[in-house]
Amino acid sequence: MDTKLAMHTKNLNFFYGDFQALFDVSLDFGANEVTALIGPSGCGKSTLLRCLNRMNDLIPETRSEGEIYFRDQPIHGQEVDPVEVRRQVGMVFQKPNPFPKTIYENIAWGARINGYRGDMDELVETSLKKCALWDEVKEKLKQNALGLSGGQQQRLCIARTIAVEPDVILMDEPTSALDPISTAKIEDLITELRKRYTIIIVTHNMQQAGRVSEKTAFFLNGVIIEAGLTSDIFFNPKEERTEAYISGRFG
């Protein structure tokens, strides 16, 4: 691991009430890399993702122990403002969730509340272009975003995330609600975005993990079973359970 770290966790434990969802998770996320988090439902991978931008703070009766770092700065604990963390670590959700506003406003809103002072028209255009959505929507920027197709909505959500210029983008099964063609577009987009952003993606789709990620971490019951280069995890897993999961024998 010679690459610069975008984020890492040390001995992270996470609890929903009495239920412990993560056990001693220590994981590195290299800058400008795509890291895939895989594992069966309920294994803690989405929980880890939400720890990384403090979204779990919004769920009552949860608590975490251990350390989370953005570059080399700690972002865990009470003395860190989750709002500031989320400005650096953006998130794309499982189901597209555009705001019931115009396409233009969907992009502009996040930038505006983050104090963006530049040319908003330009920001909207470049953000949409980066997400390969500009050509499809440039004629209807003033229309409600809810009128777009699911795949377009998800690309809009990615565009609004990058308009805020975060360093890291978390993606929680971003294509699970989309058809194969929209999925392919999002995957192309991820490949394109990795040049400028660090991406951490939770996915249930093994082929997707194989296609888009350089690193993969395999979770089971809140524990990292194996983490490393995606090619190693997929073709030379050290753990039998990893191999069994990837080849579809359980999960």
Add this chain to the structure above:
Amino acid sequence: MSDPTAQSGKIDFSPKPRPHEVAIRIFLFVTAAISIVITLGIVLELVKESWLFFGDPEVSLWEFLTSNEWQPVIGKFGIWPLLSATLMTSTIAMLVAFPLGLMVAIYLSEYAPDRVRAILKPVLEILAGIPTVVYGYFAVTFMTPLLQSIFGNDIVDVYNTASAGIVMGILILPLVSSMTEDALSSVPRSLRAGAFALGATKMETSIQIVVPAAFSGIAAAFIVALSRAVGETMIVALAAGAGPNFTINPFEGAETLTGYIVRISGGDISYNSVDYNSIFALGLVLFIITLTLNFISRRIVEKYREVYE
């Protein structure tokens, strides 16, 4: 043909008589029909009696709709003194109830911990259960003296529209906050998550994302509350003043449409006199106002309702 049941005889698929199904359908239809018939009956009565009023040689429809003098004794029937008092008390009530109700709703829906909400919501609903006559006396014995102590006895009359309007605002506050809270709570959680993930604060999310997303429901709450205020009777009858007065001064007494109707129908004016018939015409006007408000509210809900998957 290996299935043994298939050989045991034909199954009877012919329609069966089911009298209880028919009976319940008729019963439910009759109950639905009764409510419509009653409503129609009321409207018919209003129109019929109003017809008598407008048929009177003393009365002209034009004068009724345009004149600002309401003095039945000398045959002056202009609706504006009464209508303006109604508009005044309703506007004051909405100025109190809407901002306050919106804030209460935002607090309950976005900020309040579950335990606080569990206590606060029932308390608000108790407020809605207090008889309106109590509110009326509250206006006369508490709000009016309060206004007088602030602005002075010579400025604030004993009966005034400000006092009635403010107390009416308190009366409809639970209605506004409860309907608005429902509208805010029905905004999907995923929208809030999306806003927070962009680095939005709680206030930015609540005010700029959740409230606009609930616009149709909030507008409906506003209009339902407004029609409640227009039709509210007891508070204005007790506190707003008895006697038509065409004024824009909220500290003067002025009789509202409903206040006038109460006074006349409870008084000793003889049945079938033109004064008596006039209250039906005023009732019809009230009915048209609330009907229009309901219609507008439906249109807004249809037009601005966001469809989430």
